[in-house]
Amino acid sequence: MSTTKTAAQSGQTAPDEGPKLPAHEIVYQQLRAQILFGELAPGQAVTIQGLTEALGAGMTPVREAIRRLISDGALMFQGNRRVSVPVLSPADIDELSFVRKTIESELARRASLRMNAVQIARLEAIDIALDRAISAGDVAGYLVQNYSFHSELYACANAPIMADLADRLWLRFGPSLRVVCGRFGTQSFPDRHKDIIEAMRRGEPEKVAQAMEKDVAQGMEQVSQGLGGTN
Amino acid sequence: MSTTKTAAQSGQTAPDEGPKLPAHEIVYQQLRAQILFGELAPGQAVTIQGLTEALGAGMTPVREAIRRLISDGALMFQGNRRVSVPVLSPADIDELSFVRKTIESELARRASLRMNAVQIARLEAIDIALDRAISAGDVAGYLVQNYSFHSELYACANAPIMADLADRLWLRFGPSLRVVCGRFGTQSFPDRHKDIIEAMRRGEPEKVAQAMEKDVAQGMEQVSQGLGGTN
DNA sequence: GCCCCCAGAATATGATCAAATTTCACCTTG
DNA sequence: CAAGGTGAAATTTGATCATATTCTGGGGGC
Secondary structure (H helix, E strand, O other), rough: OOOOOOOOOOOOOOOOOOOOHHHHHHHHHHHHHHHHHOOOOOOOOOHHHHHHHHOOOHHHHHHHHHHHHHOOOOOOEEOOHHHHHOOOHHHHHHHHHHHHHHHHHHHHHHHHOOOOOHHHHHHHHHHHHHHHHHHHOOOHHHHHHHHHHHHHHHHHHOOOHHHHHHHHHHHHHHHHHHHHHHHHHOOOOOHHHHHHHHHHHOOHHHHHHHHHHHHHHHHHHHHHHHOOOOO | OOOOOOOOOOOOOOOOOOOOOOHHHHHHHHHHHHHHOOOOOOOOEEEHHHHHHHHHHHHHHHHHHHHHHHHHOEEEEEOOOEEEEOOOOOOHHHHHHHHHHHHHHHHHHHOOOOHHHHHHHHHHHHHHHHHHHOOOOOHHHHHHHHHHHHHHHOOOOOOHHHHHHHHHHHHHHHHHHHHHHHHHHOOOOOOHHHHHHHHHHHHHHHHHHHHHHHHHHHHHHHHHHHHHOOO
């Protein structure tokens, strides 16, 4: 009768990594990061068994994570039980560009109506880190900081559905963006993030939205150009 | 709708029956239809084991289907491992309305540039069936035909990403739409579908897009009004 | 060159483990 | 004495794993 687990959860405040979140969630986050930041190339095949040993996880969590990512558009169900990273066509990029421009500019508009000085400062800090990554030619760092900038901004918009949609869209062009940056580097940006921050400090939501639309348009244009040659 | 079990091993006499699609896909489609057409109410709890016996399927297919639907926004992961049908807040409806207006009007515009007379006729046939359902007070039929109208239209737009997004959005307000229709009936529509078809025959994409935007706005307004009282 | 057979991977099942909510008895309190 | 709250046990439900089955694709034999 005294065989109950007494030693397990005594006062441990657990320096352990998250014992709280389930395995399929961890696998999902890991795969998501790999796709967002370009560790998986467009067209690359993804197998369940490959991931089970690569991530040291069981089969069921990997299966569920893959299902979610397929639903996100981050992975593609190539008919015959095969799963791969999607390759973007020019038409796909065109669609993504349209949707991103409308949704993300609206998110930026809404965020600008709610952000306080502290939040804007945090955004600026991310942008500075982004500049450092560009100067250093750190492609991975650039991708991470660029995503952080947008993600942090959208988190302030108080619009969970649109923020979720925007997040999903990033998963679709993450691999391709990585390819383009690896091919041509990270320069060639007249940084619109500065415009966004400036307009935010002035309290001009329309200017913020316009700057965001330009930022998105530039980004998608770069992807379009970069993929035009080959692929 | 008592879905009898053992839909998996249908006889080999019918080659159409579906020996090709896996079980988790079937479960996904069934659940998707139940959500879209309001067999599940907002706020209702969804359990894995409940679905396994209700649909006569195994546990793994049900789990994967639920993951996909959570990713679609059709189901909600209520923190402590519980899954339920989301309840829409007014802010949610506002977001959905904005996104639907932009995406679906663009889809309608693109579709109108590509549709031929046969496709338009098919659309009109759906709209006639829709009118019949309204006249008969057939709420389920109304929901099905209304979805068919939009779905068929978007399938002609040659824009898979946006069509996919639109489909996902429908899953979010399907249950609430059902509640509203069950509460107030299906009348009160000055039918914008007629305007869409008319503008399409005339070859006026902008008119088509505008009519679609109004149709969406009316629909979301109705949901907003209908949910205002309770819930 | 075509067909059959085999290997490998994905799908599906059931069992087992862990967690959370619920139930219910017992104690405290008005 | 009755009513309400607290705590642990029990049931319900979700998560994970090991295993069996099925399907796809390719290679060898005819």
